Amino acid sequence: MLFINIAGIALIALIVWWFWLYTPQQMKLGEGDLVIVVENGTYSPSRIKIPEGKPVELKFLRKDQSPCSETLLIPKLEISETLPSNKLKLIQIPALEPGEYDFHCQMQMYRGKIVAG
């Protein structure tokens, strides 16, 4: 029983670490042809590094059919766009101050970050 409890607590710790504490790798804009693919409940890559103080263009491609993936929101930038299915969509990102800018789908189940700096 003790073993089971320790395993359970370890599992909780793993959940906390995996979802909240771990910082995933980021992709730099400009490294190859960066397209953010929306598929199977995720944006990949989900962390996009962009230069600060320079407007850039992000390419999104939605391959996911679920209705929530259709809307892309970047609340801090007041950007809200509809991603057509299986078609590239270019999103203009204005010149940004250094910092992190979340983007997500309508229900926030799909999440990603733009990191400027």
Next chain:
Amino acid sequence: MGVKTEDVRSRSIEELIIEGAGCASCVGKIENALKSVSGVENAEMNFAQRTVSVTGTANPSALVKAVERAGYSAKVATSESDGDALAEKEQADWAYYKRLMREMTVALSLGVPLMIYSLFVGEMTVTTATERVTWLVVGILTLGVLYFSGKHFFVGAWQSLKNHSANMDTLIALGTGTAWLYSMVVVLVPHLVPEMARHVYFEATAMIIGLINLGLALELKARGRTSEAIKRLIGLQAKTARVIRDDKQLDIAIEDVLEEDVVRVRPGEKIPVDGKVIEGSTTVDESMLTGEPMPVEKSVGDDVVAGTINKSGSFLFQATRVGKDTALAQIINMVKRAQNSKPPIGRLADIISAYFVPVVMIIAVISALAWLNFGPEPALAFAVVSATTVLIIACPCALGLATPMSVMVGVGKAAEAGVLIRNGEALQTASKVSAMILDKTGTITLGSPKVTDVLVASEYDEQTVLQLAATLESGSEHPLAQAIVESARERGIKTSKVSNFNAIAGHGVEAEVDGKSLLFGNEKLLRERQVELGNFVEKAQGLAAEAKTPMYFAVDNELAAIIAVADPIKDDSVAAIKRLQDNGVRVVMLTGDNRATAEAVAEKVGIKEFFAEVLPDEKSKKVQELQMEGEIVGMTGDGINDAPALAIANVGFAIGTGTDVAIESADITLMRGSLHGLADAVAVSKATLRNIKQNLFGAFIYNVAGIPFAAGVLYPFFGMLLSPVIAGAAMAFSSLTVVSNANRLRFFKAKKH
């Protein structure tokens, strides 16, 4: 703009999406296949994304064919018109719907018989060897269901897990996966499980997958209805236009119409782009855009707007705005953006839903541990059931959908009534407006003064007085002066020549006409010039009390007449103001006019509070004064003169004229002149906010109450434990409930007038 499509095609970048390319070596094959197409300059494939960018002059269908010849399939990924995108989206949604329904059918055709068996026939336990074999077969069938109907949950869960994120898929995959795995352990290695806990849950696995697919399918249908308003707007766009180029009449696609093209519109046709009438006259139905029911007369020089319908005459107009620049395109764009923006009320739900899934996973673990430590036998079975139920019942979707769905429908509904709401925040504040300031001129009144009375004082008759006055004023830009000129023109009076014209700022004008010296202005000016006014001062005061502006007219320093000008009140201002007041809004009028006129107008329209003689730059101060009193202030004005006041108010309402779509300083633009739009805006915001609150309340209660219930808190007291199947059904229908509740807003009716 200004480039023909053929020219665009001459050199362009096409993006193709490739399907069926499984290995990196395909890249070269596909690129070479594309490069061999005549006109292709370069083709570069991004293997990771399965996309190719092709530059050159080749047409897209040739590119797709080339890829297909190489043994892969390809689709063109380019942006296109709203209408096409919409049609494509509907097709994709329909295909997705059919897939979900198919998956649901397969899952339920296994789940339902199993469930009937477990409820009415026998226990789903594993004791004998025959049972083991039977359940093994069922377990494999269930795995088939998981693969066919539930694959997308598992793939999604795995993808997001790799990405360190979690979503609805994660919960469903974990829940059904746990139930299935446990059951398989019971079947394959029963001795590892205490005898009492040897129970299988294949029926739960199949039922949950089936029900959730059904829920998703129904939600997809319901979602389609939430975007009706935008579909209707997109549907207003004409497909073709009849342009006249080189003296020839051509029917061309709307995308190909250029600025300055001359377009012919026949009766009953849609106006394809924005422009100015250059020949002919007609009436146009603009109700679909402005909500204004009366057709509007158009003649040479008037603006026409894309999407409106030509009623009576055939006319020619010159295109001024085409493509994405037309008022209709801008309205569509603005409504789309607003529909996707969130009012502050949704923020808490956003924060919660961001942490929701991992928290639920933790609760599931805690609940399992609690059962294992403190639960009765078979503790292991209880632990599995409660963990599964917790995972399944938690519904982040309902929480995430609560706000956006209502905003979507509410903003769309407002647009139908000719009310453009800039964003969710404006929507929320508009619902709370406690005081509404109305600018008098152009808001309550028509904003175009007319001559109402001519009281003749001397030997001159009305005709002569108007002729002289109109001649005198013909050089002036002042609105009152224009009213007099207009009035003379209506009566067919011709003006003559003016000399020595002199405007006396703030008082009036003087000049010489036909050798007579004319003076026109207020009481102060005439007294200064020592003109005898007699009992006309009282007559003037009488006129002022009727909300008219009286002006004195003297010829050769002798009073000739009083001419009164008034700005007529819009027909429906009284009713609309009453609607606002009935809603508990404190209505305040603001005007630069004198007190007497202001008082008279206020009384006519039923406003008790007003500020008169307010200079233009003082308007924003008045807004602040009301804010200091603790009011949430809405300011309504024309958007040009009132911009600072509109900006400083909690919500700025700009009264547009149907074509000035996005008035910068305003949070909400009313596309028709009627104040009913204002009452509609407030009413629709209130209804939307109420709807959001219902949704949020439902979603919160659902998750807050559902999760402990699923974890088994009721068991110690009542011996009750929720079945995972019920949890699956509840979860499947919770988002559907939210979407359906938001859809109720579609029945909101803007007041008919």
